[in-house]
Amino acid sequence: MKIFYDHQVFSWQKIGGVSRYFIELVRHLPDDIGYVMPPMFSENVYLDTLGDSIPAVKSLSFANYRVRKKIYEAVNQLRSASSLSRGGYDVVHPTYYSPYFLKRLKAPYVITVHDFIHEKYPQYFSDASKVIREKKEVVTRADRIIAISEHTRRDLTDIYGLPAERVDVIYHGASPLSSVHEPVGGVGERFVLFVGDRTKYKNFMNLTEAFAIMSKADPELQLVCAGKPFSEAERAHLAYLGIGGRSIACFATDSQLAWLYANTSCFVFPSEYEGFGLPILEAWSAGAPVALSRASCFPEIAGDAALWFDAADPAMMARAVSEAVYDADTRRRLRNLSSERLKMFTWEKTAELTAGIYRSLSAQ
Missing domain, CATH: 3.40.50.2000 (Glycogen Phosphorylase B;)
Known part of the structure; x- marks a missing residue:
């Protein structure tokens, strides 16, 4: 056939x-x-x-x-x-x-x-x-x-x-992006990861506000965006929030993206709508803790193997992401749950x- x-x-x-x-x-x-x-x-x-x-x-x-x-x-x-x-x-x-x-x-x-x-x-x-x-x-x-x-x-x-x-x-x-992990220059020890397009329904602006809340308590934390460079409007918005110096946008190869997933403190997917959410599986495959908006297909795909927030509430998003970044027990629990859930996919x-x-x- x-x-x-x-x-x-x-x-x-x-x-x-x-x-x-x-x-x-x-x-x-x-x-x-x-x-x-x-x-x-x-x-x-x-x-x-x-x-x-x-x-x-x-x-x-x-x-x-x-x-x-x-x-x-x-x-x-x-x-x-x-x-x-x-x-x-x-x-x-x-x-x-x-x-x-x-x-x-x-x-x-x-x-x-x-x-x-x-x-x-x-x-x-x-x-x-x-x-x-x-x-x-x-x-x-x-x-x-x-x-x-x-x-x-x-x-x-x-x-x-x-x-x-x-x-x-x-x-x-689900499959690992690359067995080769290539570090991305300028990325420090603790960073929150966003992957993909930043079209408005992806809810990136609310993520920046959540990150601004978190950054007040942790001046070393970075926001890393794997995707196209920041637009002038985005750079102005990040500067207004006081996080321009700690926000990075980079086009990542598969080996660089694999490194980012493997080293991030938390992968965040704040989108209002997706058909599936393949980056969730990519993050899980690398052992990354995941925080998601409670929207569209995400509860169906992620179940209890993620932390949840309202996409329209930056403060709630900041709390969920902070738990993933700073609570070792939560990170361990999410890693175990996601490893089991990956078997579905x-x-x-x-x-x-x-x-x-x-x-x-x-x-x-």
Whole structure:
């Protein structure tokens, strides 16, 4: 049996949860299931882990990244469309929501729904209306639908009116980012870690206020943000709070991120909404204590293996994070609980359950 995975997410995502999901899924497929990927242009860092099992991946060196992405998408879509039209596969699993493939299908398809961020926060995305429209078409026409959490399945039923029985919930897996740990310059002994994009629904500003409260009692504590550099507005806000000199933003490689998780005093995820929350598993895998907003899918994923706070309450957030940073018994308890809970989330299980869907569709 062969599964066709297309180009979509790899055209525009260098690193990120959606592309990591597909790479880990492919890497852990059972032996009786093969896969097909079209040759593509991409700068995705995870594709290299597939080695020679996929056609050569190329990238361009001219123009800025926004221009390159447009070129990648245009060329890659033509290649995916050509491969789809030729056939030679049993099931199609698109990696995002463009409907370009619908008229070229020669087999059933399954779609994975990761979240409903565009639907819930359209004001933060210039392409929100396009993504919402295309996503609804692709998802509602799919032969099978995978949701990455029960919370996402509820969103599918609430927003699209789909019956819950049309949707299979299959969790992500956990795996260490890198066996090599590369220290990040300027990071001290005690630091609070934030990972990823700082779009408004991620609630980063409330985290800075919580950190400002904590910093009054501990002038050595740092706030480290793995992601893009601070914007001018963020730098001004941090300076206003008096924490500009103790706040660091850095683009971290996998080996640097592994080091940050392994050495942080507390990983904090204050987001108002996520589809799953893969960084929680990454932090647990490194033994980091975790503090989370009691929102969206987080209680489902983390259970009792995290400290909790109201995303809208910086003082409550500061108390929860402080407990993780300074209470050795709490850190020990969280480490033991998270180690046990991690057993729920393996890429082998993700791949085997997904393979069951592939087999079912192929037999139709």
